[in-house]
Structure formats: structure tokens, C-alpha cells
Amino acid sequence: MNRKQLTKLGIPEYCTLEAMQGIQSAVKAGLRGKDAKQRLIAVVAAPQEYLNDEHFAEFANAFTEVEETEPSTPVDYAVWGNEFIDEMSHKQMREACSLPHAVAGALMPDAHLGYGLPIGGVLALEGAVCPYAVGVDIACRMKLSVLDLPTDFLADDKRRRELTTALEKGTVFGTGKAWKPRKDHDVMDQDWTVSRITRESKDKAWNQLGTSGSGNHFVEFGLLTITEEEAGIGVAPGEYVALLSHSGSRGTGHAVCSTYSAIARKKLPRRYAHVGRLAWLELDSQEGQEYWAAMNLMGDYASANHAVIHRNVVKLAGASVLGGVENHHNFAWKEVHNGREVIVHRKGATPAGEGVLGVIPGSMATPAYVVRGKGNAASLHSAAHGAGRVMSRKKANSMYRIQSVRTNLKAQGVHVISAGSDEVPMVYKNIEDVMNAQTDLVTKVARFDPLIVKMCGDGSRPED
Numbered sequence: 279m280n281r282k283q284l285t286k287l288g289i290p291e292y293c294t295l296e297a298m299q300g301i302q303s304a305v306k307a308g309l310r311g312k313d314a315k316q317r318l319i320a321v322v323a324a325p326q327e328y329l330n331d332e333h334f335a336e337f338a339n340a341f342t343e344v345e346e347t348e349p350s351t352p353v354d355y356a357v358w359g360n361e362f363i364d365e366m367s368h369k370q371m372r373e374a375c376s377l378p379h380a381v382a383g384a385l386m387p388d389a390h391l392g393y394g395l396p397i398g399g400v401l402a403l404e405g406a407v408c409p410y411a412v413g414v415d416i417a418c419r420m421k422l423s424v425l426d427l428p429t430d431f432l433a434d435d436k437r438r439r440e441l442t443t444a445l446e447k448g449t450v451f452g453t454g455k456a457w458k459p460r461k462d463h464d465v466m467d468q469d470w471t472v473s474r475i476t477r478e479s480k481d482k483a484w485n486q487l488g489t490s491g492s493g494n495h496f497v498e499f500g501l502l503t504i505t506e507e508e509a510g511i512g513v514a515p516g517e518y519v520a521l522l523s524h525s526g527s528r529g530t531g532h533a534v535c536s537t538y539s540a541i542a543r544k545k546l547p548r549r550y551a552h553v554g555r556l557a558w559l560e561l562d563s564q565e566g567q568e569y570w571a572a573m574n575l576m577g578d579y580a581s582a583n584h585a586v587i588h589r590n591v592v593k594l595a596g597a598s599v600l601g602g603v604e605n606h607h608n609f610a611w612k613e614v615h616n617g618r619e620v621i622v623h624r625k626g627a628t629p630a631g632e633g634v635l636g637v638i639p640g641s642m643a644t645p646a647y648v649v650r651g652k653g654n655a656a657s658l659h660s661a662a663h664g665a666g667r668v669m670s671r672k673k674a675n676s677m678y679r680i681q682s683v684r685t686n687l688k689a690q691g692v693h694v695i696s697a698g699s700d701e702v703p704m705v706y707k708n709i710e711d712v713m714n715a716q717t718d719l720v721t722k723v724a725r726f727d728p729l730i731v732k733m734c735g736d737g738s739r740p741e742d
């Protein structure tokens with residue numbers, strides 16, 4: 279709501295715009311009377327004289343009237359690669375952009391249907407966080423390590439078998455699967471009492487530390503070709519053996535998302551009951567603070583998860599790490615855009631602030647790219663996080679058989695140790711189309727071609 283609309287409502291000039299916006303968001307969030315006033319004073323630090331009880335009630339009534347007669351106008355969202363994006367993803371994005379705290383949105387070229395927010399969706403909320411706009415697999419992420427092995431290890435039969443064994447012995451896949459004995463990492467020394475769910479799940483999380491889960495999570499060896507002089511990956515231009523992994527915060531992240539989303543749904547003001555999975559938590563509420571702390575812990579846990587996977591596999595391969603890149607692609611960050619501090623949710627989107635490095639994978643048979651962000655403002659400093667699916671897992675399972683795809687891939691030099699039929703390369707958009715649709719968001723600095731691939735092959739239901 280702008281000054282003109284507020285003046286129309288008879289809101290006097292002496293009330294600051296910030297105070298009015300604060301009243302608006304407090305009223306929209308269903309707060310009334312003292313609660314709303316206290317919150318408002320805290321949020322906008324509005325001078326008391328602008329907010330005596332009488333003024334507040336007057337303004338609150340005016341806003342309530344508007345709310346009840348006019349549906350809130352969705353904020354705009356920018357789109358990349360629209361020709362590859364289905365109408366359902368747009369519908370989800372429009373709904374997300376109609377949330378009362380929504381400030382801006384963006385849809386990346388790999389976008390496809392998700393729960394609540396589409397995968398490939400970016401959403402900026404002011405003063406609120408939405409668990410399903412972060413995603414079920416909190417801090418699902420990519421990690422690439424550049425290794426000191428000669429590149430002919432990838433072509434030589436004996437050496438390739440050794441790398442295959444390193445992947446077989448150094449990784450654990452499958453829903454609910456854990457290491458025995460469990461692995462060590464400093465993340466387990468952090469404060470896990472930040473929420474009831476992380477406190478109660480600490481043991482399970484520890485057992486699952488260093489495991490990959492299911493779905494399209496993978497660990498693979500491949501050939502990294504660095505083309506840029508100053509790529510920022512820690513090594514000079516050239517060809518390298520590299521290890522790439524995709525996983526997240528396992529069962530605990532899942533539990534954090536579902537627990538806090540259920541709380542958010544219960545707290546929804548009645549007139550927003552229809553938003554369902556897009557339910558949000560006020561950032562300054564007790565539950566909002568708990569979710570925020572738990573989400574950040576899950577971010578550290580997911581980073582540790584990848585670190586342990588790489589530590590195991592690199593050791594078994596008899597290698598050392600020369601450099602690398604990593605990034606979350608399901609997370610929310612406090613950032614400043616257009617002079618406002620907002621919570622930017624990237625669900626299946628890569629942070630792409632100016633100079634920020636990230637990894638965008640394609641499929642088991644197509645390249646992943648290391649990219650450098652250009653800091654595009656309309657994308658809220660974001661880019662695609664992959665190629666993006668073009669069909670459901672159910673349809674993929676009915677159309678393809680991993681065994682025959684595997685035989686064909688072997689002839690092309692790609693060795694698939696294990697994977698599900700729903701993860702064959704044909705279920706993804708063409709990564710080159712996706713990259714070409716976002717040249718204003720990122721620059722390619724290196725290319726990774728997968729050559730030895732391990733995914734979950736037991737048909738487990740994916741965790742995200």
C-alpha cells in the first residue's frame with residue numbers, strides 16, 4: 279500500500295510511511311489491539327506519539343476494511359526461460375506472491391511444480407519466513423572438490439574401478455539410512471537445543487551424518503574443465519578429476535520443515551487458510567525464531583554432511599583436495615534488496631550475487647557448470663539450481679528402465695553404479711537451454727562432466 283492509497287483511507291500525513299506499513303502488516307497477520315501495537319513499535323521503532331491507542335484502532339479498522347473488500351494484490355515476479363515453465367509453476371508463484379508479507383519474486387528457467395512454492399522459485403518476504411518456500415530438504419546443496427589425481431584415472435579401467443570402489447565404500451544411500459559406527463564432525467558440538475525437534479533428533483542426525491539419502495541425490499566423479507584464468511576455484515585453468523555431491527539435511531531437515539509448517543498452518547489468520555503449504559511464521563514470533571535457528575543449524579549440518587562424504591571418498595580414492603565450490607540451493611537468507619531487509623527464500627535456486635560462485639548440475643549424462651553470479655537485481659541475485667524435471671517420477675518409472683539406459687550410457691563413457699529409473703537423463707530439461715536462458719544471471723567458469731555416478735538404486739521414496 280502506498281501513500282496515495284493510505285491518504286484515500288483518511289490516514290493522516292503525520293503517521294510515517296514505515297508506521298503505516300507496520301500497521302498494515304500487523305493487521306494482515308491477524309494481530310489486534312495491544313499485541314499489534316507492541317509488535318509494531320518493536321518492528322518499525324515507531325514513535326509512541328504516532329501510535330496512541332486511538333490512532334492505532336482507527337488505522338487498523340481502515341486496513342481491515344480494505345482487507346475484507348479487496349483481495350491483496352500479488353507482487354510481481356520476474357521470469358527466466360518462460361518457454362520451459364509450465365502453467366502450474368506460474369500458478370504456485372502467483373499464490374506465493376499474494377502472501378501478505380511478499381515483497382518480490384522470481385522464477386528460474388529450471389522451474390517446475392513443487393510443494394507450496396515451485397522448485398526454481400525465489401520469494402522475498404518482509405518480516406516472515408515460510409518453511410515450504412525453503413523446501414522440505416532444508417539446505418539441499420552442491421559440493422564440488424577438485425582432486426590431485428591424474429585425469430587418465432577416469433579412462434583407465436583399473437583406476438576407474440578403484441574410484442568406483444571409493445564411491446561404493448565411502449557413501450551410504452537410501453531413505454533413513456545411517457553410518458555404523460557414526461562419523462565425526464564439529465557440527466555435532468553446536469547447540470542442538472535451538473528447537474524441540476533438533477534436540478530430539480540429534481542422535482538420528484548424527485547417525486545419518488555423511489549419508490546421501492535418496493531421490494536425485496548423487497555422488498559422482500567426473501572431469502572438470504576450468505576455462506577461466508581467475509575462476510576462484512583454487513586451481514589454475516586446466517583439466518582435473520573432481521568429486522561432485524548433491525544432498526541435504528536428511529531426515530532431520532525434513533522433520534524441521536514439517537513440524538514448523540504445521541505450526542504455521544495452525545497460526546494462519548482465518549482469511550489466509552487457503553494458502554496451505556505456503557503458511558508463514560512471523561520472524562519475531564517464538565516459533566519464527568525457533569524455525570530460523572533450526573533452519574540455520576540444518577544449513578550447517580547439510581554442509582557437514584557433504585564434508586564427511588567428501589572426506590570419506592577422497593581418502594578411499596587416495597587423493598587430496600586442491601580446491602572447490604559449494605552452495606545451498608534450498609534455503610532462506612536475510613538480505614537487503616531495494617533498500618529493504620527481506621528474507622529471500624531460494625527453493626531450488628542458486629545464490630548468484632555479484633561474484634558469488636555456485637554449481638548448477640544437468641543430469642548423470644550432461645554437464646554441470648560452475649558459475650559466477652552477476653548480481654541481477656530482478657532475480658533477487660539468484661539463478662537456476664539444475665536443469666529441472668520435465669516429468670513426474672511416476673511417469674518416468676513407467677517410461678524408462680535404468681538397466682537399458684545404463685548400457686547406453688556406458689557406451690558413452692558414463693558408468694552408473696546405481697540409480698532409479700526415475701532419474702535417467704531424459705526426465706530433465708536440457709541444461710544447455712537452461713544455461714542459455716540465464717546469461718544475464720551467471721557466467722560459466724568451469725564445466726564438470728560426470729563419468730562415475732552413484733545414486734540411490736533401491737527405489738526409496740525421495741526425501742524431497
Ligand SMILES: Nc1nc2c(ncn2[C@@H]2O[C@H](COP(=O)(O)O)[C@@H](O)[C@H]2O)c(=O)[nH]1
Nearest residue numbers: 494496626639640641642664665666667728
Ligand atoms: N550431475 C548430475 N546432476 C543431476 C543428476 N540427477 C539430477 N541432476 C540435476 O540435479 C538438479 C537438482 O535437483 P533438486 O531439485 O532435487 O535439487 C536437477 O534439476 C538435475 O538438473 C545426476 O545424476 N547427476
Ligand SMILES: [Mn+2]
Nearest residue numbers: 418419524607
Ligand atoms: Mn537439491
Ligand SMILES: [Mn+2]
Nearest residue numbers: 415418526742
Ligand atoms: Mn535434496
